Amino acid sequence: MKVLVGSRNPVKLEATKEAFSTYFDVVDVVGIGVNSKVSNQPIEDETFLGARNRALALSRINEGQNLKAEFFVGIEGGICKLFGRWFTFGVMCIVDDAGRVGYGTSPFFELPLDITEQLLAGTELGVVMDHLIGEENTKEKQGAVGYFTKGVMDRRRYYVAGLTVALIPFLNKELYFGV
Numbered sequence: 001m002k003v004l005v006g007s008r009n010p011v012k013l014e015a016t017k018e019a020f021s022t023y024f025d026v027v028d029v030v031g032i033g034v035n036s037k038v039s040n041q042p043i044e045d046e047t048f049l050g051a052r053n054r055a056l057a058l059s060r061i062n063e064g065q066n067l068k069a070e071f072f073v074g075i076e077g078g079i080c081k082l083f084g085r086w087f088t089f090g091v092m093c094i095v096d097d098a099g100r101v102g103y104g105t106s107p108f109f110e111l112p113l114d115i116t117e118q119l120l121a122g123t124e125l126g127v128v129m130d131h132l133i134g135e136e137n138t139k140e141k142q143g144a145v146g147y148f149t150k151g152v153m154d155r156r157r158y159y160v161a162g163l164t165v166a167l168i169p170f171l172n173k174e175l176y177f178g179v
Helices: 010-021 046-065 113-120 125-133 143-148 155-166
Strands: 002-005 028-031 071-082 085-096 101-105
Touching: 002 010, 002 046, 010 028, 010 071, 010 155, 046 071, 046 085, 046 101, 071 113, 071 155, 085 113, 085 155, 101 155, 113 125, 125 143, 143 155
Parallel strands: 002 028, 002 071
Antiparallel strands: 071 085, 085 101
16 A cells, blocks of 8 residues: 655654554555645644645645555644643644545644744744754654653654544544445
């Protein structure tokens, strides 16, 4: 089975391979950079839109280049306000070769106010975390979740959870798609 992921980030590719390999025997994951067509730091529903835009762009590339992929995965990180507090989360949108769509999210975790203010001003969480931690490209390593959980959960595990639940409709097609 071939799965296209709308990113070249190794963490997203590894997470996708792990989630899909739980249910399917041989999984070939290919990363292709595509534009989310949303803000650098998505807020609220824009996060879902960005993930969907990535997955649908991959579907079009697959069709145009005859890549023979069966699934297309868009992953987008964003923030949202719930219960008067700001949280960060990842949205996973999976589209199959029949055009059916499934969504999942990573766990949500609360952000400190000073970080939230920078994100609301348009700075991407990865940039804020690089500055806070004093490292480069943390989004391809532990990510914010790794930093805030003191290494207990890294970004790959964080994404695997969201991808696993995004696969639910495809694992239960009769309930979700009437197939």
